[in-house]
Amino acid sequence: TKDMKIALSNNYAGNSWRQAMLKSWDTVTKQAVSDGVIAEAPAFTTSENQATEQAGQIQNMILQGYNAIVIDAASPTALNGAIRQACDAGIVVVTFDGIATEPCAYRIAVDFKKLGSMQIDFFKSRGLKGNLLEIRGLAGVFVDDEIHSGVESAVKADPDFKIVGSVHGNWTQTVAQKEVAGILPTLPDIVAVATQGGDGFGAAQAFKDAGRKEPVIFMGNRDDELAWWKQQKDANGYVTMSASIAPGSSAFAFWVAQKILAGDKVPQDMTLPITVVTQDNLEEQIKHTEKGSVTNVNYSRQDVSNILAEGQK
Amino acid sequence: MSRQALFATAERLLPAITLGLLLAAIFTEQPRAMSYFGLNLLLSLAIPIMFATLAQMMIIAINDLDLSIGSYVSLVACIGSTLLTSQPWLGALALVCGIALYAAVGALIEWRRLPSIVVTLGLSFVWLGLAVTLLPTPGGKAPAWLSGSMRAQPAFAPLPIYFAAVLSLVGWLVVSRSSFGVILRGAGGNARSVARAGWSLLGIRMAVYGMAGLLGTISGLCLLGLTTSGDANLASRYTLVSIASVILGGGSFIGGRVFPVGAVLGAMTLTLAASFLTFMRINADWQIGAQGFILVAVLALRAMLSRGREAA
């Protein structure tokens, strides 16, 4: 595949996760290019976080003659038209993180439902019981709905928990902080907060400001979230957990695309493991996380083969 | 022709010139784009933007601004991918209601003399709320006739070119030539004068908003035909894009100065400007900024021409 070209189509660059994702792509593809694995692998970001713009971007990539397009999709369905056109033009399409439902595309999915339900399972395992606050993402977006339905079904199945409040934090720390601060005074005691990532630290700040005792806040993978957790852990033995999707998934997707181009057989649907930080490996993870960034896993070609092989079993 | 007239003509032709320049740049960078297939790919997403732009232009013609057109287009796509497919009559009814609501908002704005900018901002939440309620997670499916017709491959030129030509012509006839268009632009130029001549500003505003609603509806359906499924946030950026397109096309925010042909060309230009970036290799950090530079460059051209005209 040394004379082939792979492009990354990205729809948003405005937060640390996406920045880390782009960085992972950059690191891994630079290496791959200099190793002569691939001819080139540029990344493109739309100026607006919008499916229509990304669809246009993909159409241009078709014209540019890339052999494969790796997509972090703005919408699971709205790009289907453009993806179909790409497939028709003989281009390999791999979607990750934000996946697309178009059957011809490869999907590197994260089980977002599980990301929701595992939070409740964790609270349960901690022996908690009572009122929950749920912080959701951006309304109308696939990921938000998936995680939410995971949380919701788990809570429904468990009489011990009740969601007493729900706000939309838009995966943005400041928004989460603002929304939680607003609703908090109207809520009874909260034992735990279910989150979607990027919002845990904001929630913690809001609780602190309101002079309330911080409940168990499920964390994402941002450095600030882990740092706060560590600080609480050292101060008073605070226990929580973090689960997220690693920005290195872009590297994962790159290798998948490369393998397909190289002729390897790869399943249409793959699952990327959720990256988990626990009380025990917290310090370890923080050490590996760039300051101010997010916890990451940089997948090598070998890792990808291993994970795929495991998935086959 | 005098120098001044020359510059004035160039200024009028500016939207076409910038579009031409962009196309030329893209063709040089990627000769493959210069084909039926290539043009279709480059411009198909401009179709819904053209409609949204004309909708915005109607509103701008009477000195208002519509901050809700993007979410309205998204809502239409959501209705289209759910109700219209499953219960066509109900779906059609919902779309008609949307247009009627638009007209009602126009009436409210005139009746209470409200600033359109906040009313439509509020309205954008209403549309978005309805869309999220209807389609909490992206999906649904466009009616087959819709996605089929947007995939049509007519003879001679690709579909977007036909759309652009027809829209320009109809827009020009209705807004720039017809006797109705005069009243419309007159209301933007001097509403008091129009009212003093006995026209009902209420009627004019309702008609304008109703037409904007209709154009927005068509925009949503075209977009749905292209994407084949709905999404509550599908077209939120159309709000700003449509405003920018109207301005690129030579229109101004006040005074009833709008140009339908320019607006259509502006919509195509903006669509291409975004694509243009994909053809240039730019450092990832600067890709967003490069869009800004392109916008500035395109508009700077206009400034140069009008300077030239004034100096001549």
Place this chain on the structure above:
Amino acid sequence: MNPGSLAPAERTRPAAPARGSEVFVDLRGVSRNFGAVQALRPIDFQVLRGECLGLVGHNGAGKSTLMNVLSGTLNASAGTITVNGADLSGRYDVRVAHHAGVRCVFQELSLCPNLTIAENARIAHPALRGIGWRKRAAALMQGALDQVFPGHGFGMGDVVGEMPIGRRQMVEIARAFTETEDEARLVILDEPTSSLDQGAADQLIAAARRFAAGGRSTVVISHKINEILAVADRVVVMKDGTIIDDRPRAAWTRDSIVEAMGHAAERIRTTRVTTATADTVVEVPSSGSGSLAFRAAKGEIVGLAGLAGHGQTDTLLAIQSRAGGAKVSGEVALVPGDRVVDGVFPLWSIERNISARWLPDLTQGGLIRLGSERRKAQEWGARLALKTPDIRDPILSLSGGNQQKALFARALGSPATVILMDDPMRGVDIGTKQDVYAMIAKEADMGRTFLWYTTEMDELYYCDRVYVFHYGRIVKELVAAEISEDAVLRASFEEHA
């Protein structure tokens, strides 16, 4: 356009004024108030068929308000309106008025600036629609302009906003005379000549006479008494919202009208004793072939004459912004004439409008002293006899002439030593004009320089020197003794190389 409406020119005025005494419009007990301001006290007002009615009165007398009621743009607070024998009270509005044949050219011009001449005709006529409406609209306007202002030189595709105010006024006047399925039976002209030069004003007067001769009616409002005397069959005088006098033309003289309006009869015009000094304060180099250089001295009153829109305003604006090589020593202030476009801040009070030019001088430690601002504004309001209950009222609550006075106060109250006046007496009543003339003379005595563009020939006699403009060039300089209507006109119409 109905060819009968503007019958062939009649050179001489008809001896018998009204054709029959049939009443066309009859207003009875009409009143109108704006909040506490009683703009119209209960008033009876008739217009006869075939009559040309002159309406005069001081600024704020209620003339425009009465005409607004008559044309349906304002509702009367009380009273009945009968048009053509039909009682229309209660359901009278613009549409009804238009249908009954009542047309109005408003004091504040109301064309759509973004539209062409032909398109503006469409705004006035619902019947102009369907295939070929553009052709019909253009023909309609062309016809009307040809009749009212022969030799006008307009193209029907010209955009109104790109014309100077005088030209816009011509278009709007002509539009009022156009007819489609609704005939024009009564045309109201509210200060139609305020921005017209003498030639166009004369054309209009002749056209109004012809119109009346065809059995239609006109109402003309003007502060130029000579025009009223030239055009009217009957003159009605208003004062403070009521009609105080109403006599046929023959029973009036210039002085009796002025007196009836409540002003002292005009002083005999004296040639000014110049106070010009030797210091040149304004200098504009010649703009090219055959054009004279412009110069003004300290204490001098310099007139800018010629046909309307021949570059006088541009010269004033160039001096203000010191463009085009203009050299000015000292501060400059402008009194605009086109108050809507150039003069008034519509959202502000009278006070703020007046003080806008003074702000830097009212400032102490970076803050405007509100007390002095108010005191000074009030003082200037009083000096110019501004007619308002409260200086804090919105500027738009003032009558047109009073708005103009506020603009005078803005410039005269400033520390500027050079005052530019862009035909500033538009719509100012005679009494005030006299006061302002006197004030200008006094200020000039004290060393201020006035550059005065005017379309009123009479005002040139107040000048020390006059430059005559023709197509953007200064073609003639007249010193005090040479100034006469004849000399100015001759210079304006001469062929210049």
Place this chain on the structure above:
Amino acid sequence: MTNIRNRLGSLPWVWSFVGAFATWLVTLVVSAGQGGGQVLTAALTFSAFTVLVSLGQMLVITSGPGNVDLSIPSVIALSSAVSMLVMNEQGAMIVPGILAAVAAGAAVGLANYGLIRVLRIPPIIATLSSSLITTSVAITIGRGLKIKPPDAFANLVTGKIAGVPLLAILALLAAIAIAIVLERTVYGRTVSAIGQSRRVARLADLRVEWTRLLTYVASAGLAGLTGALIAGFAGGNSLDQGEEYLLLTIAVVVIGGTSVAGGRASVPGIWGAALFMFLIVTMLNASGIPPGLRMLFTGLIIIAVIAIGGGEKALR
């Protein structure tokens, strides 16, 4: 009665406070009277940011029809990164950090004005373009990394005096200062004058272009300051911190009674509308209805308040 209505009509900002108060009452009812005081404290804190940026937006909108500053979100992203980089977690660098943030904002404001003046780009598009460029600069500078504020700074911006957030006091002072500027300085009067007509203002010898320049610089400068404060408050900078202020500032300014057509500003309304916008969200969140309906009601409430308050009074 008509008298009262007229009086209220001339105080367009009253309605935003009425709206805010009503929403707060409903929130109390929904939450069974619980936490009313704390809701207010939270509202004051978060409205403070909104007020600071909206004051700048108000100046821009007042300076004439079609004038609006869309670069605010990107300025916040940039200035929060700049301030945190300069402070570098050192208490001694707090003041330089804030100054740097304001300067970064002012530079963007200057660029905005340059685009509008030199290239004659309509303000909406000019500020939109510059916001895209600013975002790229922010990405390049900040690399998307979050830097923590010095503890002293964080404590300062989250501090309270007698239950009243320091930030709210700052925003109140800023609002009072701007109100004085508008009413009592030549600059302020000129902003209103050019908002009504640039031509008339120029003919009245007001400094039109200088005033426009100051206005765009002030707006972006205030956004710059706010960026630093948000970074301090939120425990660090991030690229998406300003996103919500794009439309929020416009809504707050106009609901507060400032005329979109330019020329008339309303400072108290900024506070009323900022509180109102925060409390709507809180009220709907507390009511527990589904997200779609929440947005729907947000929109309807905004429209209702603006419609009841009524819009521009007819001029003559």
